[in-house]
Amino acid sequence: MKGIVLNSKHPDKIEIKEVELPRLKPHEVKVKIKAAALNHRDEWCRRGLYPARIDGVVLGSDGTGVVEEIGELVEKDWLGKDVIINPAKHWGNSQKAQSEEFQILGMPEHGTFAEYVQVPADRLKEKPLHLKYEEAAALPLGGLTAYRAVFTQGKISEEDKVLVTGFGGGVAQFAAQYAIAAGAKVYVNSSKEEKIRKAISLGAHGGFNYKDKVWAADAISQIGGFDLIIDGTAGDTFDDLTKILNPGGRLIFYGATLGNPSSINARRVFWNQLTIQGSTMGSDHDFEEMVNFVQEKKVIPVVDSVRPYSNAIEAFEKMSEGAQMGKLVLTF
Known part of the structure; x- marks a missing residue:
């Protein structure tokens, strides 16, 4: 698959290249990404301002798409569903604060700026019906x-x-x-x-x-x-x-x-x-309540612009300038 990966030696510090995903684990799903959105975190990784960066990792925390493949322990009902992905991993058992193992999708593990992403099935929520893919992609990290x-x-x-x-x-x-x-x-x-x-x-x-x-x-x-x-x-x-x-x-x-x-x-x-x-990103409980609230109140994220992933550097530069009004979205 093609993905937007960090490359500190490249003039743009990111590049589009072929990436091979590992074999799907029993509790994971493979999601065909329809749209993904930038966060400041992605730009900080590109500029070398984020700790423990790894060249070759697919960036991106926000994403939405369709479940195309499931691991052997995942409920079959997920196949073919439109989903959004909770990018917060290993929050822990306390609602008060995250655990020491807390991570965010997109660094150090492959993220959503690719044709596919593999995540544990418990990171999925069904996409709110009133949102287009480009709107739903804007929701996860900032919304949470x-x-x-x-x-x-x-x-x-x-x-x-x-x-x-x-x-x-x-x-x-x-x-x-x-x-x-x-x-x-x-x-x-x-x-x-x-x-x-x-x-x-x-x-x-x-x-x-x-x-x-x-x-x-x-x-x-x-x-x-x-x-x-x-x-x-x-x-x-x-x-x-x-x-x-x-x-x-x-x-x-x-x-x-x-x-x-x-x-x-x-x-x-x-x-x-x-x-x-x-306050930080939020727990799994926060994410579930957030999705329910967005669906109940029919909240529509503000999207600044949508462009194909091949033009991703334009979106990164716009974020670097602080010129956006709303989320910058890439389609795949």
Whole structure:
């Protein structure tokens, strides 16, 4: 089969080449990939920013397709089904946090940027019927991360005023969509006005351009503060977010793309009874609930663009520039 593999010696750091899959194990299935989506993780692997990279491994964590072959211990009902793949492996038995053996599909094991992928059957869920392949491919990693942040850790309610930072990225996009579908009053921030307008078109009440130095003050004057903030950047903006949380508010963060905060006002945190909670991708239970929620609420992922896998480098470059609005999808 053809796959998009990591090659640190190639000028583009990735290449399309023939890959031979190992023999199917008894508990595994072979999925014919119809569509797969990029995540920042894939670009970080390409740029050498991800630990323990292995040349020759097929990248990609997000994927959807049709089950074409099953191992001898797999229920025959899976054959021919449209499925999406849970990319989180070896989460463990605790809902509180992942195990030390936790892995994500696409490094160090072959991922979804190929004509086929082999995964344990327990990684499969039926594709929500209302989603096209290209939409369903956008869901797994970002959708799961957002679901855990918003529901498992954030414990969102209809009464909440919610801020999602950095709208336009995959996780932030899903976090906003989920919060809107849950009935909360949702706001976003972004550096681009067109992304704020997109959020409003999806049902957000408004947004703020974080390049404006007084955006936080404007948020306080207009809204009075937030009950829940979902953040993926941290850095020196992190302490500012605690200023716009209401007493008893929750700040859930799933990433630190701006690095560690240089300072944080501990007195503000304890005096206002704030909760600061880290969050990651999510458990198998989170994934099942996420798929059910997406199906029930008919959530449709925002897709920036779709292109054949032969043009994958274009998608990687667009992600590197941060120019996408929604998910970048490859078809196979």
